[in-house]
Amino acid sequence: MSDEVGTDPQFRSDVTVELVRSAAADSDVIWAARVSTAGEQSLEEVRKDPAKSKGLINFLMRDRHGTPFEHNSMTFFISAPIFVFREFQRHRSGWSYNEESGRYRELQPVFYVPGEERKLVQQGRPGKYEFVDGTEKQHAVVTEQMAASYQASYRAYQEMLQAGVAREVARAVLPVGLFSSMYATCNARSLMHFLSLRTKDERATVPSFPQREIEMVAEQMEAEWAALMPLTHAAFNEHGRVAP
């Protein structure tokens, strides 16, 4: 988030995902896997036969030989509500995070409100929930109440700061709908595990039911990754979206 936001609240229904740095290609998988049989020659082996490379990636995915998918790196800049980050940062293996600080800087008033397409009503029992569209009235109450609550809590935050209270104390009144930002670095294997849990996809052999807002982040990350490693991405889909 930029420092120019000021004290007027801004409301967002989307999330930001930018791939800021990457060293990730299908050939990294082949290179790492072929060291088993080609030793030091594995780099030359990579360029020999692209069709064989596809076959090898499929074999590794199918038989869950996971480590060749770790020799790559992607760093994403992500701006999303704090409740998304609480879910996101549960992913421990193969992930590195750095998030903006509420101790060292004044937090900016950017808040999440669900967009019109966000399904608002939960039906069914735990483990069997489905979400359905909200009515116009439900959308109106969500938008009004969230805006009122966000405005009140941000005013309280500002009043405390103006009274000389430390940022780390005053931030206690801010809600989980506040946007935060972070860099998250992962590799293809850890990303696949994340995607298997944080996206809903009919090709998944083990379905997951993520909250829509983290899924919005996951979908954008998947699109960036698919462009970098198309063969690996295709093999992930073909083999039921299970991380190897």
Ligand SMILES: Cc1cc2nc3c(=O)[nH]c(=O)nc-3n(C[C@H](O)[C@H](O)[C@H](O)COP(=O)(O)OP(=O)(O)OC[C@H]3O[C@@H](n4cnc5c(N)ncnc54)[C@H](O)[C@@H]3O)c2cc1C
């Ligand atoms: C739909 C959904 C609902 C959820 N609901 C809740 C909830 O109500 N409450 C809640 O607290 N969490 C909840 N979670 C979070 C969930 O429990 C996991 O913390 C999160 O999905 C990260 O998964 P992970 O541990 O597999 O990932 P990572 O931490 O990235 O770990 C990846 C893999 O490494 C291995 N691993 C990592 N650490 C260890 C370890 N210490 N010991 C053994 N193996 C390890 C495991 O094989 C693990 O699958 C939910 C997640 C989803 C997707």
